[in-house]
Amino acid sequence: MSKDAILGAIRRGLRRGELPEDQKAMLRARMAAPPRHLIPARSRVSRPEQIALFVANIEKEFGSVERIPDLDAVPAAIADYLAAQNQPPRFAMAPNPELQGIDWSSRPMLQFEARKGLPDDVVSLQSAFAAIAETGTLMLPSAPIRPTTLNLLPDVAMVLVRASRIVGAYEEAWDLLRAEQKDALTGGFMPRNVMLVTGPSRSADIEQTLELGAHGPRMLHVLLLDDDPAALAGS
Amino acid sequence: MAGPSQDSPVLATSPQFKENARRAMADPGLQKALTTAKGAFLQRRAAAVGRLPEFERLREIGRDIKNHAIANLDFYLETYATNVERAGGKVHWCSTPDEARAAVLKICRDAGARTVTKGKSMISEELGINDHLERHSIAPIETDLGEYIIQLRKETPSHIIAPAFHLNREDWEESFRQMHTDLPKDRVFHERRDLLTEARSRLRGKFLAADVGITGANFLIAETGSSVIVTNEGNGDLTQTLPRVHIALASIEKCVPTLEDATSLLRLLARSATGQDFSVYTTFSTGVRREGDLDGPQEYHVVLIDGGRSDMIGTEFQDMLRCIRCAACMNHCPVYGATGGHAYGWVYPGPMGAVLTPSLIGVEKSGHLPNASTFCGRCESVCPVKIPLPNLMRHWREREFERHLRPGALRTNLDIWAWFAKRPGLYRAATRLAIGTLGLFGRNKGAFRKLPLAGGWTEGRDLPVPQGGTFMAQYKKRQRAEALRR
Numbered sequence: 001m002s003k004d005a006i007l008g009a010i011r012r013g014l015r016r017g018e019l020p021e022d023q024k025a026m027l028r029a030r031m032a033a034p035p036r037h038l039i040p041a042r043s044r045v046s047r048p049e050q051i052a053l054f055v056a057n058i059e060k061e062f063g064s065v066e067r068i069p070d071l072d073a074v075p076a077a078i079a080d081y082l083a084a085q086n087q088p089p090r091f092a093m094a095p096n097p098e099l100q101g102i103d104w105s106s107r108p109m110l111q112f113e114a115r116k117g118l119p120d121d122v123v124s125l126q127s128a129f130a131a132i133a134e135t136g137t138l139m140l141p142s143a144p145i146r147p148t149t150l151n152l153l154p155d156v157a158m159v160l161v162r163a164s165r166i167v168g169a170y171e172e173a174w175d176l177l178r179a180e181q182k183d184a185l186t187g188g189f190m191p192r193n194v195m196l197v198t199g200p201s202r203s204a205d206i207e208q209t210l211e212l213g214a215h216g217p218r219m220l221h222v223l224l225l226d227d228d229p230a231a232l233a234g235s
Numbered sequence: 236m237a238g239p240s241q242d243s244p245v246l247a248t249s250p251q252f253k254e255n256a257r258r259a260m261a262d263p264g265l266q267k268a269l270t271t272a273k274g275a276f277l278q279r280r281a282a283a284v285g286r287l288p289e290f291e292r293l294r295e296i297g298r299d300i301k302n303h304a305i306a307n308l309d310f311y312l313e314t315y316a317t318n319v320e321r322a323g324g325k326v327h328w329c330s331t332p333d334e335a336r337a338a339v340l341k342i343c344r345d346a347g348a349r350t351v352t353k354g355k356s357m358i359s360e361e362l363g364i365n366d367h368l369e370r371h372s373i374a375p376i377e378t379d380l381g382e383y384i385i386q387l388r389k390e391t392p393s394h395i396i397a398p399a400f401h402l403n404r405e406d407w408e409e410s411f412r413q414m415h416t417d418l419p420k421d422r423v424f425h426e427r428r429d430l431l432t433e434a435r436s437r438l439r440g441k442f443l444a445a446d447v448g449i450t451g452a453n454f455l456i457a458e459t460g461s462s463v464i465v466t467n468e469g470n471g472d473l474t475q476t477l478p479r480v481h482i483a484l485a486s487i488e489k490c491v492p493t494l495e496d497a498t499s500l501l502r503l504l505a506r507s508a509t510g511q512d513f514s515v516y517t518t519f520s521t522g523v524r525r526e527g528d529l530d531g532p533q534e535y536h537v538v539l540i541d542g543g544r545s546d547m548i549g550t551e552f553q554d555m556l557r558c559i560r561c562a563a564c565m566n567h568c569p570v571y572g573a574t575g576g577h578a579y580g581w582v583y584p585g586p587m588g589a590v591l592t593p594s595l596i597g598v599e600k601s602g603h604l605p606n607a608s609t610f611c612g613r614c615e616s617v618c619p620v621k622i623p624l625p626n627l628m629r630h631w632r633e634r635e636f637e638r639h640l641r642p643g644a645l646r647t648n649l650d651i652w653a654w655f656a657k658r659p660g661l662y663r664a665a666t667r668l669a670i671g672t673l674g675l676f677g678r679n680k681g682a683f684r685k686l687p688l689a690g691g692w693t694e695g696r697d698l699p700v701p702q703g704g705t706f707m708a709q710y711k712k713r714q715r716a717e718a719l720r721r
Contacts, residue, residue, distance in 0.1 A: 001328070002328040002329055002330045002334060002541075003316075003328035005330050005541075006312075006328055006330055006487065006539075006541045006545055007309045007312070007313070009330075009541065009545035009546065009548075010308050010309045010312075010487075010545045010548055011309055012545075012549070013545055013546070013547070013548025013549035013550070013553070014306065014308075014309075014548060014549060015549060018309065019307065019309070019310050024310060027307055027310055027311075027492070030492060030493070031314070031457065031458045031492055031493055034458065034492070034493035034494065034495040034496070035495065036495055037293075037296050037300070037495060037496075037498075037499040038289055038292055038293060038296055038499070040287055040288075040289045040502070041288070041289070042287075057512070061512075061515075095529075115529070116529035116530045117530075119439060119443055134512075135512045135513040137513055137517075142525075142528060142530075142531060143525075143527075143528070144527035144528055144529060147528070147529040147530050148472070148476050148530050148531060149476060149477075149529075149530045151472075152469055152472050152473055152476065153473075170498045170501075171495060171498060174494050174495070174498070183322075183525070184525065184526065185321075185322060185323060185522065185523075185525055185526075186318070186321045186322050186460075186521075186522070187321075188318075188321075188459060189459075190322075190459045190460075190461060190519065190521040191521070191525065192322075192520070192521055192522055192523065192524055192525050192528060192531050193476070193518060193519065193520055193521070193531060194461075194518065194519040194521075195472065195516060195517075195518045195519075196513070196516070196517040196518070196519075197515065197516060198511075198512075198513045198514065198515050198516075198517075199515050200515070201467065201468055201469040201515060201516075202467050202468070202515060203380045203381075203431060203467060203468045204275075204397070204467070204509065205379070205380040205381035205384075205397060205398070205399050206380070206399070206404060206407055206427045206430055206431065207268070207271050207272065207402075207403065207404055207427065208271065208272040208275045208276065208397065208400075209275075209427055211427055211428050211431045213431070213432075213435070214380060214431060214435065214467065214468035214469060214470065215378065215435055215438065215439075215442075215468045215469040215470040215473055216468065216469025216472070216473075216515070216516070217469075
């Protein structure tokens with residue numbers, strides 16, 4: 001069987017047999033408590049600075065950010081943004097209680113459906129699980145409340161990010177996932193899919209020149225909900 | 236190490252490297268494309284590295300992580316496979332390219348597939364998957380923009396992260412007009428964006444119609460059983476999200492222990508590759524669609540390929556298994572910059588290809604590649620996992636020499652040189668004579684445009700007329716002068 005052939009060839013190359021049980025136990029322990037390697041200093045700063053770094057990085061990567069004080073401000077922010085971008089006031093929204101619980105009546109012009117993304121969608125609204133200041137990256141684990149297609153199919157992807165969920169480095173976001181997520185199928189913490197998204201889709205395949213909007217969204221707009229008092233202090 | 240255990244299913248023109256290179260250097264279109272592209276990569280990488288003061292320290296960490304993973308690869312692969320299966324996926328262990336092609340075909344047939352979308356994957360090129368599927372009446376559709384045009388033009392990638400590195404905008408326009416015949420013939424492509432938009436709308440429908448999506452994998456994570464892809468376009472994600480079946484192709488050395496290990500390597504990858512701090516989409520796939528999920532594939536297969544890697548373990552070429560396919564080495568290589576990727580004649584070009592190709596298809600077919608190096612060392616200096624590429628190329632040269640694969644004239648000349656070099660007195664006398672003669676003949680010229688027996692050398696450059704005696708003569712003179720000063 002090829003599995004045995006491959007493992008056998010690896011062991012021959014390493015000049016040993018199967019690892020003895022005590023060494024396996026050490027490697028299992030390394031996986032159970034993964035050693036954390038060097039984390040760049042750039043994200044180890046005060047909370048307000050971390051938020052500022054996140055915003056600066058989103059903008060550097062051709063995304064846009066609007067800070068809002070609370071969930072009630074979401075409808076107006078979306079309506080104004082879509083109008084300013086000449087986009088239709090219609091969007092597919094993640095079937096997420098947090099988003100569905102918003103009082104949308106203040107902007108009756110906005111139309112939305114709570115569902116997964118469809119090929120002809122122009123605009124979507126997603127909610128991030130966490131975000132990473134280090135590079136302005138959104139963490140979007142798949143779940144019934146967070147369909148992957150909403151991150152990919154529309155032209156304009158809008159994502160709600162809570163300031164309290166912005167961490168400095170990727171490793172801290174993995175910690176949140178490990179602590180908070182339980183996958184029913186595996187008993188572990190990884191859902192089917194975790195997307196780390198940094199800016200809108202792009203390609204430099206034509207003469208190594210950057211163009212936005214390859215197969216995914218041409219625009220990425222973050223609604224940053226200022227729900228973290230520590231992050232607001234001094235800002 | 237024995238030779239590669241299996242013939243490559245992909246035709247190698249590596250034995251004709253010299254002719255390939257000559258043709259490439261005389262191709263004005265290619266030279267234009269190379270000139271346009273080269274500088275951009277270097278500047279972007281340098282800027283990204285400059286923004287991260289810890290980069291050098293991270294390179295050492297990256298090297299150590301990969302070394303640890305390879306030293307325990309059997310254990311981590313078994314752990315990885317167990318975790319994939321726990322998440323409802325299936326791992327297909329394949330020793331050879333043939334086994335891998337058969338595994339992919341069977342999955343596609345079982346799925347009743349007529350069309351298959353593909354994300355960019357170099358291992359897929361190595362396996363020749365597209366040809367294999369086509370021969371069995373399944374249509375593969377490349378969706379990465381660069382791979383898409385390559386497929387339209389029936390070419391192969393000339394760069395491992397920028398497949399259309401060798402093409403100019405005019406080539407894109409020409410191919411799009413030729414192949415997208417249902418669109419108005421007189422349409423105008425004002426900007427590159429128009430090309431992008433046309434490809435995007437062409438491919439949208441294909442993503443939806445495909446029965447199977449095939450991607451590669453930048454990393455496999457043992458801890459979680461995840462495969463990781465890194466893209467900018469989003470095509471890889473559409474490929475692995477929309478069809479009912481997802482196949483991830485991965486070679487065995489992609490496996491790392493934990494998310495933390497992969498994360499450290501990801502900090503190196505995009506910076507070294509495109510000069511981005513992070514790629515747009517870094518996606519971790521773990522098994523099948525979960526209960527209640529509204530999207531995602533219902534089947535998840537990993538085709539895990541050895542293809543000659545395990546034979547490299549325990550040899551001087553083991554370090555090459557650290558490679559994370561960023562392409563920094565070829566972006567910084569003067570030889571790649573002059574010839575482009577196709578001249579190398581197989582799947583992997585540049586310095587990493589010059590080391591890997593002999594391991595995977597045999598040095599007798601690809602001995603020119605490790606010789607196509609100036610040993611300037613830039614590749615090693617930018618490698619994110621510190622692979623000693625020039626040293627590994629040197630090992631191939633030694634093996635090639637030992638196996639008498641070099642032409643007779645070269646061996647004879649080296650033997651003559653060695654005979655003199657072992658006799659310093661004679662050697663100095665001979666060089667004195669040669670330099671004296673050349674100096675005499677060239678005293679009014681400054682440089683020779685042509686020299687008897689050295690036509691190959693002077694074809695591309697002039698030989699300066701020697702001045703001031705041999706190295707040893709100058710060295711002695713200087714020593715004497717210094718002794719007098721003291």
